[in-house]
Amino acid sequence: MRLGWDDIKRRAKAFSEEWKDAHYEKGETQTFYNEFFEIFGIRRKQVAIYEQRVKLLSNRHGFIDLFWPGTLLVEQKSSRLDLGKAQGQALDYVEGIHPTLQPRWVLTCDFQTWVLLDLDTGKELRFRLADLHKHITAFDFMLGRKVSFETQAGVTITAAELMGKLHDALEESGYVGHDLEQLLVRLLFCLFADDTGIFQPKDIFLQLVENDTRPDGSDVGRVLNDLFDVLDTPEDARQSTLQAELNAFPYVNGRLFAGRLRTPHFTQIMRDHLLDAARHDWSGVSPAIFGSLFQSVMDAKERRAKGAHYTTxxxxxxxxxxxxxxxxxxxxxxxxxxxxxxxxxxxxxxxxxxxxxxxxxxxxxxxxxxxxxxxxxxxxxxxxxxxxxxxxxxxxxxxxxxxxxxxxxxxxxxxxxxxxxxxxxxxxxxxxxxxxxxxxxxxxxxxxxxxxxxxxxxxxxxxxxxxxxxxxxxxxxxxxxxxxxxxxxxxxxxxxxxxxxxxxxxxxxxxxxxxxxxxxxxxxxxxxxxxxxxxxxxxxxxxxxxxxxxxxxxxxxxxxxxxxxxxxxxxxxxxxxxxxxxxxxxxxxxxxxxxxxxxxxxxxxxxxxxxxAALTAYLFDARGVANRHLVVVESTRPLSTRPVISFGNMPNDDGNLILSPSERADLLDAYPQMAPYVRPLYGAKDFIDGNFRYCLWLPGADSTIIRSVPPVVERLRRNREYRAASTRKTTKQLADFPGLFGEIRHTEQPYVLVPRHSSERRDFVPFGFCPADSVAHDSCLFIPNANLFDFAILTSRAHMAWLAHIGGRLKSDFRYSIGLVYNTFPWPDTTLAQRAKIEALAQAVLDARAAHPTSSLADLYDPDTMPANLRKAHAALDAAVDRLYRSAPFASDRDRVEHLFGRYEALVNPLERIGAAKNRRVARMAEQNDCSA
Structure with a gap:
């Protein structure tokens, strides 16, 4: 019977009146609580037991006056005894109970005074028996209705893990596919219904599994299928001979329980998994994140294939x-x-x-x-x-x-x-x-x-x-x-x-x-x-x-x-x-x-x-452009008049043309004639981390010298075989030239090296100058014959902002692109005096780096360990470069890129230059008004 609160309150008043003179613990406790449970239409013996033996931490044993596993523990005292001491005794009992059975609520009572403690929240309610009807809704949990409506991620994940264990055991036994999935979904509903008042009284599903199935699990599958049939059958259409334990369940409908499943054959372990799940407090489970149930039975490879990311x-x-x-x-x-x-x-x-x-x-x-x-x-x-x-x-x-x-x-x-x-x-x-x-x-x-x-x-x-x-x-x-x-x-x-x-x-x-x-x-x-x-x-x-x-x-x-x-x-x-x-x-x-x-x-x-008023596709303000739909399109050449940037040199050699420092030293000790043909090789990671590698650089090499060096001849042989075995046509063709890099772009000029990928943690990508006799690896880009001004603009906050907002990412790391970042970046116009100042500030950055000769660029540009002199040098350079774009300072990188976006529009759409300039003036006026406000 589903009672309304008016009925329950009337019953509570009658209960209070009947027991208003009760004071003695031993003689009256059981009758007292049997009748208390009847207030809610619950037969006490279906859910709770008296005098439950429990082992205490002191290795002694105690007896709980009334225990409803997973829900309620009662410590009853005669009148005028200390309820504070009784509550301490009750909490000791809780510690001795298995975690899956520990109650959420503890009631200490001397008949006339009641103290209800919620162990999850620590909140305590104290009242007199005469006022029970005024506080009866605090016992929502008796009906499975004390539900927490906010996210309880820990409770939900535990529930998902418990179901995951049952899933794994069933799957391992050969119960798989559609039947397994349907079984788990039906159990999910039953477990939630058992603790939240859909099934009344609370825990009847737990009691069914615990009391009406064999401990070895052999009949669990049959009992579950019988239950599913009952849940799919209206009460007035059920057999009159249906056992009372099943007939107590309501008609659910909703097609959830329609259709009979292949009977799962449980073992004792599977039954234990189901009981563990049933003893869990599902009233705290958030349906919103129960998708983690599904994820808990998927492996990481499947998650990536489906692109599944579950959500808070x-x-x-x-x-x-x-x-x-x-x-x-x-x-x-x-x-x-x-x-x-x-x-x-x-x-x-x-x-x-x-x-x-x-x-x-x-x-x-x-x-x-x-x-x-x-x-x-x-x-x-x-x-x-x-x-x-x-x-x-x-x-x-x-x-x-x-x-x-x-x-x-x-x-x-x-x-x-x-x-x-x-x-x-x-x-x-x-x-x-x-x-x-x-x-x-x-x-x-x-x-x-x-x-x-x-x-x-x-x-x-x-x-x-x-x-x-x-x-x-x-x-x-x-x-x-x-x-x-x-x-x-x-x-x-x-x-x-x-x-x-x-x-x-x-x-x-x-x-x-x-x-x-x-x-x-x-x-x-x-x-x-x-x-x-x-x-x-x-x-x-x-x-x-x-x-x-x-x-x-x-x-x-x-x-x-x-x-x-x-x-x-x-x-x-x-x-x-x-x-x-x-x-x-x-x-x-x-x-x-x-x-x-x-x-x-x-x-x-x-x-x-x-x-x-409007946002761009890059998720910043569009007021600096005439066309808010403008997007940056890869360009094959720099839109500003700048030096050409190039990809580095690709070895395509399976490591045969690359030498470690020790390999280089051994080779040159034995064959000093190879010195002109061994060059520093700068890869992005090596360059940033301060490591050194070398390469055999043999364009125009004297073949007589090369043939006189057996270790080099052996490396070239291995490289020829590696390339010849390739399935790529271009690589197979390179087998005829085993002494040369697969792709050569070296110019014999000094250059600025640009790592293609850099950590998002860094405020600056560590660009740097490299000598003409070094070789840039294809993990880098390089700008031949670049000067201090080029380096200054590249390493400025303005350029970093463009890279961060317009460039792509590898995972979350910056990915520097020629067509999308370098070629599209709007470089500033300068006078000779401005250029000279910028170059001096760029040199100050290089000098600050040089002041720490034992530190790698990774050390120097780690935001946690960046030296103060280097940070100050960059700040001075950034401020000077910002002033090349406008006199008012930028408030943030987003502010910078919004301004640069307008500059980019003027480069690609000259007819909209006037509109963009007008928008920038309006934007500046708005910024000034904001500042004055």
Missing amino acids: EANILKVIGPLFLDDLRAELAAIIQRKTGRDKALLEFQAKLTRLTFFDPACGCGNFLVIAYREIRRLELECLKALYGDQQIEAALLSRVTVDQFYGIEYEEFPAKIAEVAMWMMDHIANNEINEAFRLNYARIPLKDSAHILHGDALETDWSSLLRPEKCSYIMGNPPFVGAKYQSEVQRAQVRRVAGLGGSGGTLDYVAAWFIKAGQYLQLNRRIRIAFVATNSITQGEQVAQLWPILFDRHGLEIAFAHRTFSWGSEARGKAHVHVVIIGLAHRDHEPAEKRLFSYPDIKGDPVESRH
Whole structure:
């Protein structure tokens, strides 16, 4: 029987009246608590036991007055005894209980005085028996209703791990595939229902497994299948001979338990795993992150192949907050403050909530849908509280928001099923919030509404067949990332087809296809708002010029809000941490006047919000350009008049032409005639770390000398064989020239070496001068005959800002590109005097480096160990270079790159130079006003 709180309160008052004169512990305790449990419609002996023996830390034994495993421990005393001492005794008992059985609540009582302690929160409630009815909702947990509504990641992950153990044991026994996945999803629902009031009384599923199956596990599978049949059968259609333990379960419906599974044959270990999971407190599990259940049974290789990264609630809120939640909250707050027409507006607001629909076309285990549903239900609850106060009104008439407003597509069947169940779990939690607010005991059982989760490939599915665009309000989610080089042939073909770029389809990440497909879908309803998580590579590097013209020009989208790069954490076992952005999009017919931008001074910290009239594809302010849709396109030559930069020399030699310092010393000791042909070789890592390697450099070498040196002849033989064995045609052709590098670009001039990759931790990429007789490895770029001015601009904060915001990344490290970074960088114009000053400051940087001869560039440019004189030298150079661009100082690197972006526009679109200059003047005036304010 499902009792309402009014019934429970009346029973509590009657209980208090009956026991108002009770004082003696031994004679009355058991009857007292049997009747206390009856207040909630629970038969005490079904869930709790008296005089449970427990081993204390002192190696003695004690006896718990009443023990409900995993839920409640009672220490009962006669009147006038010290309840503080009794609570200490109870806590000693807790320490002696197995962790899987330890209770969350401890009650100490002398009949007339009650003290209820929540061990999770440390909160304590003290009251008199006569006031029990006033505090009866504190015993929500008796009905499985004491649910924590905030993220409890630790509880959730433990639950996932427990289920993972059961999964692994069943899979190892040969119970696999669809049946295994369905079994786990059904058990997931039962475990949650057992602790949260869907099943009443609490723990009847645990009791069924513990008391009605054999210890060896041999009949567990049969009992579970019988239970699933019962859960799928209405109460009035069940056999009259059904055993009472099964008949106590409610009819669930929702298709969850439809269809019989192949009977799993459990062992004792499997039964123990199931019992461990059942004893866990599932009331603290967050359905929003229960996707970690799925991840806990996947290995790392599978996660990469699917591009799966599981999500914290905080990060989901970063998506749905600016997408819809913040506006809805503000709207409701304004309505509540109204002086007239308030109730009508509240009813209209609730009706509006029921019309909204939410679509995640890469929903996984439903994390985004679950959190979105929770937040919409909470908004509805706030609306109802404002309408009805604390009146007691029938819950079924109160709540109108349902799970069938939520839609998803998921490639895998198992997570699709988990998503459906997780939505029901969150629906029950939301119902419990209504119960608490309006003193009800209501649950939507049997299930009638379901989230619409389609098992299929989102890139092959017509989204309109699931949800017609005119019915859709918001599209959101965290699509699979999968970089271009990790994509399967099928995935690459999908991206190529969706993007319509022709040829190879570019180098777009897999996630880009979801942005493009959402843009196509939105054309049939331009009011839809979109927000996706993505790798930050779609907002920097070569992908920007491939993706954003499609979104801006083909589909008419604008950036409505964005989170710049931050670290995206996971709640799953083996946590995945990637650097991501969040992009919110709207059609320009309905774009917001103000665009919200969230920036992260610390990528693992909290963001700082700013507001803008328009944002670029690089996620910075667009006021410095005439065309906010401008993207930086790779150029084959420098747009400014600068020296040509080149790739280094590629050995393609399997190490045969490269010498360590000791190998060089041995060779030259034995064959001094080889000295002209052994040169320093600078690779990026060697150059930065201060290591040295050498190479055989044999263009124009005297063949007589080479043949006279057996070790060199042997190296050339091995190199010829290595190249001849290659499957690449060009490498096989190089076998005829075993003494030469595979690609030669050396000029016999001094040069500035540019490492192609450098750690994101460094404030500056360590560029440096190298002598003419050294050879630049192909892990570097080099600028022949570069001078101090060239070095100064390259090492300046202005150039570093351009690299960081426009260049691509390798993981999170800077990736220096000729076509995208060097050739597109807008160099400043200078007078001779300005140039001379800059060169002097550049020399000061080199002198500061030279003052630390035992330190490598890695040491010198580590932000934690960078010498003060070097940092000061760079600061002086940076300030001087900044003044070449404008007189007002830059506030940040983003400020610098916004200015440089306007300069770039003037280089590539000379006709827009005037517009860009005007925008920059307006921007400067705004900055000055900001400063004066």
